[in-house]
Amino acid sequence: MKKLILGTAALALTAGMAFADTVRMGTEGAYAPWNFVNDAGEIDGFERELGDELCKRAGLTCEWVKNDWDSIIPNLVSGNYDTIIAGMSITDERDEVIDFTQPYTPPDPSAYVALSADVDLEGGVVTAQANTIQAAFIAEKGWTLVEFATPEETVAAVRNGEADAVLADKSFLDTVVGDGLVMLERMEAIGGGVGMGLRESDGELRGKFDAAIQSMKDDGSLNELIAKWEVSSQW
Amino acid sequence: MFSYCTDPSQLEGLTWLSCYLTTGKHAGLYVSVFTVLLLLAVTAPTALVFGFAGASAARSRIAPLRWLGKSYTAIVRGVPDIAFFLFFVIALDQGFEWLRHQVKCPDWTDPIRQGNDFVVCDAAKLPLSTAPQWIHESYAFVLAVLTFAIVFGAFAANVLYGGMRAVPRAQLETAEAYGMTPRQTFWRILVPQMWIYALPGLSNLWMVLIKATPLLFLLGIEDIVYWARELGGTKNAKFTDYPHGDWRIWYFLFLLVFYLAFTRVSEIVLERLTVRLSRGQATAAGEKLRKEVQA
Numbered sequence: 061m062k063k064l065i066l067g068t069a070a071l072a073l074t075a076g077m078a079f080a081d082t083v084r085m086g087t088e089g090a091y092a093p094w095n096f097v098n099d100a101g102e103i104d105g106f107e108r109e110l111g112d113e114l115c116k117r118a119g120l121t122c123e124w125v126k127n128d129w130d131s132i133i134p135n136l137v138s139g140n141y142d143t144i145i146a147g148m149s150i151t152d153e154r155d156e157v158i159d160f161t162q163p164y165t166p167p168d169p170s171a172y173v174a175l176s177a178d179v180d181l182e183g184g185v186v187t188a189q190a191n192t193i194q195a196a197f198i199a200e201k202g203w204t205l206v207e208f209a210t211p212e213e214t215v216a217a218v219r220n221g222e223a224d225a226v227l228a229d230k231s232f233l234d235t236v237v238g239d240g241l242v243m244l245e246r247m248e249a250i251g252g253g254v255g256m257g258l259r260e261s262d263g264e265l266r267g268k269f270d271a272a273i274q275s276m277k278d279d280g281s282l283n284e285l286i287a288k289w290e291v292s293s294q295w
Numbered sequence: 296m297f298s299y300c301t302d303p304s305q306l307e308g309l310t311w312l313s314c315y316l317t318t319g320k321h322a323g324l325y326v327s328v329f330t331v332l333l334l335l336a337v338t339a340p341t342a343l344v345f346g347f348a349g350a351s352a353a354r355s356r357i358a359p360l361r362w363l364g365k366s367y368t369a370i371v372r373g374v375p376d377i378a379f380f381l382f383f384v385i386a387l388d389q390g391f392e393w394l395r396h397q398v399k400c401p402d403w404t405d406p407i408r409q410g411n412d413f414v415v416c417d418a419a420k421l422p423l424s425t426a427p428q429w430i431h432e433s434y435a436f437v438l439a440v441l442t443f444a445i446v447f448g449a450f451a452a453n454v455l456y457g458g459m460r461a462v463p464r465a466q467l468e469t470a471e472a473y474g475m476t477p478r479q480t481f482w483r484i485l486v487p488q489m490w491i492y493a494l495p496g497l498s499n500l501w502m503v504l505i506k507a508t509p510l511l512f513l514l515g516i517e518d519i520v521y522w523a524r525e526l527g528g529t530k531n532a533k534f535t536d537y538p539h540g541d542w543r544i545w546y547f548l549f550l551l552v553f554y555l556a557f558t559r560v561s562e563i564v565l566e567r568l569t570v571r572l573s574r575g576q577a578t579a580a581g582e583k584l585r586k587e588v589q590a
Binding site for chain 2: 081082083084089093096097098100101102105125126128134135137138139140142158215235236261
């Protein structure tokens, strides 16, 4: 009898462990207001708050992991973390390699920032972060493109004259304008909204996050978060 | 950190700086300095062990062992470091997980490679996805040490191989004449004397290793270069209590001083080591030492 009780207890314990899933959330931590490292050295921003809320609603324990943008997809695929939540636009190209949840921000135009408003984009040098929809867009246009590994470096390149303009998400550029940098009138409608990236074999987890995003859309809390962090237009 | 740091926008000068430099984010930078030092402290001896094993294998009388030692140095020295770091670490990690998967989940029927995905059962994950973040970081650190040790071990193997061949033949002949076995000759005569010949090459490797530590970031470890870039980047007042412009140049200046100081200290230590190892050697430096003692 004692053995039986012990056995059941052990079973219950192991079962409990299997349920207490830890989902590792991969993000870049260098793209305010979406995700950045705050003064305390923790990941903060719109996606931090959104991700924590989604995990709460889906009943998951989540752990945040920082990863370089360039290797963010390979590390997801090889299983170092379970989701990408890093302001990643949903594109067909990425969709071939990983899966996306439904978008949590609507598709928004990308904007340019330059030192002066009358910069010549076609004839000049435009910079964008490597492996982004913006970089792909400029390359497709056939303009001169200079890529950098981090968003910070693209803005620095405009400041020191290495590039004439930077193309990026408007919400990110909103945080850098001023102090000599101006936003151009021209916008580009690229990208299909921002979603969470998951492994293609992780259909169950994707379903959970999809449902959580839907519930946040339905009760308006997602719009509140978007408004709070000024990341995009609302649903 | 300090009680007066609650509203940094009211502070100025050194008080502001004292608050700024003690934020949790800066602690990341300070920790990463120790990470780098720890990596060097662990990697250097490990690489030396790899190198010693490689060199011993390369001059072994047993042919397969010799081939192993020679192909190790030839292959690893030939592959670019960055390619090695990007490919090998992922392969190593997946290799470990695959082995654990075979042992822990024999009943698993799904394929491990599903399209682009590498899927093993939860119990085979290394570290377990339920493990706290520090275990993941330590695991990444161990992988980094192993990778660095393999890469630098290959170079060290070649240096030590050269050092072993540079020991005067007369020394080994004398040992044989005394009736020492090859094993005794190796450990008692060859190994103690080879270091002085290997030291210039090894000191080169050490210097290169110091400068190669920023490769850590490729392995997902936040090293000092990552933090310098992150902390130095423009900070908007909306997201921080310590807004500032592009300060990367100051942080990189700090890195410059750090690395220069570190290599200088290394040079001094290596200089002393050379003197110590020259004692009693049949080299010009050893001869000089002998004369000094006699004088």
